[in-house]
Amino acid sequence: MKSIGEAAAESGVSAKMIRHYESIGLVDAQRAANNYRTYGKDEVAVLRFIRHARALGFPLEDVRRLLDLWRDRNRASAEVKRLALDHVATLEAKADSLRAMATSLRHLAAHCHGDARPDCPIIAELEKKD
Amino acid sequence: MKSIGEAAAESGVSAKMIRHYESIGLVDAQRAANNYRTYGKDEVAVLRFIRHARALGFPLEDVRRLLDLWRDRNRASAEVKRLALDHVATLEAKADSLRAMATSLRHLAAHCHGDARPDCPIIAELEKKD
DNA sequence: GTGGGGCTTCCCAATATGGGAAGGTCAAGG
DNA sequence: CCTTGACCTTCCCATATTGGGAAGCCCCAC
CATH class of the missing domain: 1.20.5 (Single alpha-helices involved in coiled-coils or other helix-helix interfaces)
Structure with a gap:
């Protein structure tokens, strides 16, 4: 399990933005006993996905739909x-x-x-x- | 002397934006006895100038410099x-x-x-x- | 046990435009 | 004379995205 700093380094999304994406419900984070956010490989993959979508200029609302489609195996x-x-x-x-x-x-x-x-x-x- | 609504209609800049431009010091307005803003031809010309500059994509800070240059006869x-x-x-x-x-x-x-x-x-x- | 680095939350900033509320002003018409 | 409606006032909020920075907590190494 990675801290937010590690997840940021791995995904290329700043910690600041990760918290923001969480606040608007794009990403989920587990909490450790000390209240620190923890991320697994799946969450880091989501962050990378968001970064790529943003690089193509998709607004966050589109990113939200793309994430839904990504998760939907029957899309x-x-x-x-x-x-x-x-x-x-x-x-x-x-x-x-x-x-x-x-x-x-x-x-x-x-x-x-x-x-x-x-x-x-x-x-x-x-x-x-x- | 025109009211803000008339100045808006003549200049093509919304009353809302005229007030905003005034708040950031781009435009000046006299006040009538009833505290209503009043505009003369010069102010309406400024508003038109701003609208044209914005239509060319100049950010407001550039518009500010352009207005200064416009007013400067020795530019x-x-x-x-x-x-x-x-x-x-x-x-x-x-x-x-x-x-x-x-x-x-x-x-x-x-x-x-x-x-x-x-x-x-x-x-x-x-x-x-x- | 202390220092430093990373974490937390919360507030503020930038861009430009607009929506809307609450209340003041004025002219026209009953 | 009073009401109605159109216009004006100020003030707060929203949009979209990213970042800066403060105050305070947590933990590891020394």
């Missing part, structure tokens, strides 16, 4: 796939939005002298009346 | 340009990060049957040991 892979593709759509929408901002701003900046003079199309765009 | 456009291009870099980094997640996940999903069977490469990836 339909269709459900996992739907969850994943919905998330992909969300990611791509956000990426598109950010890239659109970047492109607009880059165009504006391209026309800015960028010297000591005050006039600047970026500022001009921001102060437009529409 | 060097180089400063505005640097701020903008730094922000563009941030936006593109985030967009790239999101797109990388989307691409990985899309590849995983492409190999998922997506039927009633439980086995799924997405889940398999998440439970990997590394």
Whole structure:
């Protein structure tokens, strides 16, 4: 049985986050006689799973569903796939939005002298009346 | 002189946000005898400026600097340009990060049957040991 | 038995936006 | 004159995720 520090080192999830995930019901922890949390291999595997899902940008509520599906041996892979593709759509929408901002701003900046003079199309765009 | 509701309608910034921007010192408001906030054309122009900057993804701290530069008639456009291009870099980094997640996940999903069977490469990836 | 490192809980911080309650103000209309 | 409704005020709370830090307990090594 590992302490929270060991579980953190093994799973790559900070102790702080492990406690947080427990507080929102994503992970379980046994308690030793001294009230310290203890973790077995299963819990560490859950933590690693969460870390991987987070690395793919899944919000914690999605992670919760993924964990449920993971534990469900009778899951339909269709459900996992739907969850994943919905998330992909969300990611791509956000990426598109950010890239659109970047492109607009880059165009504006391209026309800015960028010297000591005050006039600047970026500022001009921001102060437009529409 | 406009009320906060009128300033909101004219600027496209919600009354809630106008109050918030005031609380963090981005905007100023005069008070009428009844303690209601009042706004002139200048303040509405500031609010519009903020909305445009936010639409380009500038965080409020950047907006604060942009407002200072806007008000400074002796500004060097180089400063505005640097701020903008730094922000563009941030936006593109985030967009790239999101797109990388989307691409990985899309590849995983492409190999998922997506039927009633439980086995799924997405889940398999998440439970990997590394 | 003391020091240090790890553990506990609890509060606060950041981001930006909004919901909603409780109460003040004002104009219109019965 | 009084009510009603629309607008304003302030204050608290919520969202999502991660971290910093304090105060205090636990245990091992020296």
